Each structure stands twice: as structure tokens, then as C-alpha cells.
Amino acid sequence: MNIEKTKSPAVARSMECGTVIEPGVFRLETRALPEDAPDGWVLVDIEAVGICGTDYHILEGKHPFLDYPRVIGHELSGRVAESVGPWTAGELVVVNPYLSCNACRACMKGKPNCCSSIEVLGVHRDGGMCSRIAVPQQNLYPATGLTELQAAMVEFLAIGAHAVRRAALSADDRVLVTGAGPIGIGTALFARLSGAEVHLLDMSQTRLAQAKEKFGFKNTHLVGTDILSGPLQDGFDVIFDATGNAAAIEAGFPLLAHGSRYVLVSVVKETISFSDPEFHKRETQIIGSRNATREDFETVMSAIRSDRIDTDALCTLTVRLEDLPAKIKELATDREALIKAIVTL
Structure with missing residues (x-):
């Protein structure tokens, strides 16, 4: 280079x-x-x-x-x-x-x-x-x-705030954010502020440890582990993808609970495919989230001023x-x- x-x-x-x-x-x-x-x-x-x-x-x-x-x-x-x-x-x-x-x-x-x-x-x-x-x-x-x-830092946080607003989260939602980079962390922070139970999934143990130590996210999962076990066996009500990776996006579909929403925050060049019977069986919503609006910028600035971020x-x-x-x-x-x-x- x-x-x-x-x-x-x-x-x-x-x-x-x-x-x-x-x-x-x-x-x-x-x-x-x-x-x-x-x-x-x-x-x-x-x-x-x-x-x-x-x-x-x-x-x-x-x-x-x-x-x-x-x-x-x-x-x-x-x-x-x-x-x-x-x-x-x-x-x-x-x-x-x-x-x-x-x-x-x-x-x-x-x-x-x-x-x-x-x-x-x-x-x-x-x-x-x-x-x-x-x-x-x-x-x-x-x-x-x-x-x-x-x-x-307001703009990149507004990306996550916009995605969370698009998902219309409620306090009883179980949320998975895939990708613990900056956009994923920002999304997870605003999902947590909504009252939802937030989990993070990443292929990097370093990033997951950082999310836990710096931001207090206790529910972290390494790619390759059996995430759908025990209390998580029914899957997640909302998944946010912040990986920028087509294979990771496709791997998220089986993790969705019935009646769930899949919010694609990242954008990839490739075509994304999924099983239509599984998609319909779950009555899944796929939601694209692009950029942010003034409302999201204001949400972020308010959160920073009040020390919630x-x-x-x-x-x-x-x-x-x-x-x-x-x-x-x-x-x-x-x-x-x-x-x-x-x-x-």
C-alpha cells in the first residue's frame, strides 16, 4: 500500500x-x-x-x-x-x-x-x-x-440509533447484534437504552472482551459456539447485522425467533439468499436501515449530554x-x- x-x-x-x-x-x-x-x-x-x-x-x-x-x-x-x-x-x-x-x-x-x-x-x-x-x-x-x-462521534452513533428506531424495540425483546465493531457497539448501546436484553456475536474474542469490559455487555458469544441452547433455544426477536459480510448476514437467518425482525445495518456488494420456507414459517420482517435522520442525531446528542453514552x-x-x-x-x-x-x- x-x-x-x-x-x-x-x-x-x-x-x-x-x-x-x-x-x-x-x-x-x-x-x-x-x-x-x-x-x-x-x-x-x-x-x-x-x-x-x-x-x-x-x-x-x-x-x-x-x-x-x-x-x-x-x-x-x-x-x-x-x-x-x-x-x-x-x-x-x-x-x-x-x-x-x-x-x-x-x-x-x-x-x-x-x-x-x-x-x-x-x-x-x-x-x-x-x-x-x-x-x-x-x-x-x-x-x-x-x-x-x-x-x-454523533454521526456514527446515529447509524445505530436509527437502526434501533427502525426495529421498534420493546423492553421484552431479546436482541442479537452481530459484529462488535463501532457500528455494532453503537447499535447495541441504543438497543440497551430501549430496555431490551442485548447479546453480541463476533468472531473476535478481543472485540467481545472489549464490549464487556468497556461497556458492560455481559451476553457475548463467539462465532462458532452453539448459541441456540438453553434459554436461547427459541432464537432472537430482533437481530441487527453490523458485520458488512454477506456470509455472516446469511448465517443470521437461522438465529431468528418466530415473529422476528432482521435489521440489516451494514451493506454488502453481494446478493443475499435465504430459505423462503423458513422465512415464512417465522413470519420474519427484513428491515433495511440506511444512514440516519435529524431525529436520530438529536437522540444521540441527548444521550451524550445526559451521560447515557x-x-x-x-x-x-x-x-x-x-x-x-x-x-x-x-x-x-x-x-x-x-x-x-x-x-x-
Whole structure:
């Protein structure tokens, strides 16, 4: 993997951007600092950027919806650069990176998270791994009471909060979250806040031990063990898949109880297949969960403010942007004990 930092000539009012030039090639590129924003947009000076599986997949050439080169970064906190509309210069904000058209059927039905022409910062268009970006006003939320690092963790937690809301959990539900990475942990945390009995399944004993020690999840299961035994023999009322693995998704169907819901949080390139008789016998619901809405962002921020989410436990490490070219290969290849790495500017 070629990891390097380019040296560009000095440019007046310039900034460095963390850019994946092509699969395997990450550089800090010098670009012009945005000085103006279109009507209805706001300039935001980025404070912190969370790195997630999407960014690693982009670096590895595994993302299905992307053109290179791409400035990565969609888990963003920042400060308003110039006062405009209701926003005051210097105000800390959380950035919702899902840019919707506001005109398609999904948007008109209040589901901009699955807009038919959605553009995600850092995926469909350049993201926030840089000093400043322009963002539609509707995609900014006040981060009152949060730190810069906490605000950068809201987006990935909102993915889990949205999935839990899609599942319509009740306190008597038995829940299994497959995949104990960042998205899985976030999903499990909000499932637990709903009052459900939460179990975690992963192929890594390290991740399961971390979930138990850092977050208090007592019901952990290693892939390959006989999970459907004893009190769990009837299966799970709700399963959330956060593995990003087609085989793991298919392996989850036999673990579903009768009258259950299967929420697919992760997305894979492959076709998923399952036994239709078993699916009908259980009257299973399959629910796709994509991105998050303002409601989910607000849910997360409220949970952080009230100390129901331990953000210190979630943040594994911080790294400055100028040090990222030397660190990103290590982060991408050794993620077993990594929950959330945050880049600071």
C-alpha cells in the first residue's frame, strides 16, 4: 500500500485535505480554502473527523458507490466560519453528511436519509478531512453541551440509533447484534437504552472482551459456539447485522425467533439468499436501515449530554491530520481493538 504525503507549492488561503487518490494511495493534498458558500449553505471550519469503516473501505477499494480521487471524512464536528442566518460565527456544530434533494418521493415522505439522489460527504462528493467545507444549513445541528470530539462521534452513533428506531424495540425483546465493531457497539448501546436484553456475536474474542469490559455487555458469544441452547433455544426477536459480510448476514437467518425482525445495518456488494420456507414459517420482517435522520442525531446528542453514552470509552485514539499519512495504514490493517480513531485539525 502506497502511503505518502505530497509537497505542493504554497497557495494563498490554502488547506490540506486527506485524499484517497486511488485504492491504496492516501495523500495530504493542498487545495484552495473555500471563501464563499452558495445561498443556503454555511462555511464550517472542521474541528474533528471520525474515521470509520467506510473510509477504510475507500482506501482499500471496496466501496461500491465511489469515484476517485476523494477527500474522505463524513463524521464531522466544526465551528461556523461566518455568521449567516441562525448560525453564529464560532458556534460548534455537528454535520449531517447526507445531502438530500428535498424533492424526491423519499424526501417528501420525511426520509431524506434514503433520498433517491443522495450525496454523502466523503463518498459521493468530497468530505471534511480538511480545514473547511461548505454545508447546507439544514445539515447542521447545534452541538450545545458537547465537546469537539464528542460532536465528531454523533454521526456514527446515529447509524445505530436509527437502526434501533427502525426495529421498534420493546423492553421484552431479546436482541442479537452481530459484529462488535463501532457500528455494532453503537447499535447495541441504543438497543440497551430501549430496555431490551442485548447479546453480541463476533468472531473476535478481543472485540467481545472489549464490549464487556468497556461497556458492560455481559451476553457475548463467539462465532462458532452453539448459541441456540438453553434459554436461547427459541432464537432472537430482533437481530441487527453490523458485520458488512454477506456470509455472516446469511448465517443470521437461522438465529431468528418466530415473529422476528432482521435489521440489516451494514451493506454488502453481494446478493443475499435465504430459505423462503423458513422465512415464512417465522413470519420474519427484513428491515433495511440506511444512514440516519435529524431525529436520530438529536437522540444521540441527548444521550451524550445526559451521560447515557460513554464517549471516552468509544474514542480509542486521536491523531492530528498532518500525522495521518504515517498512521492510516496501521489503522486500516489492525482494527480489532480499535473502536473510534478521531482526526483533529
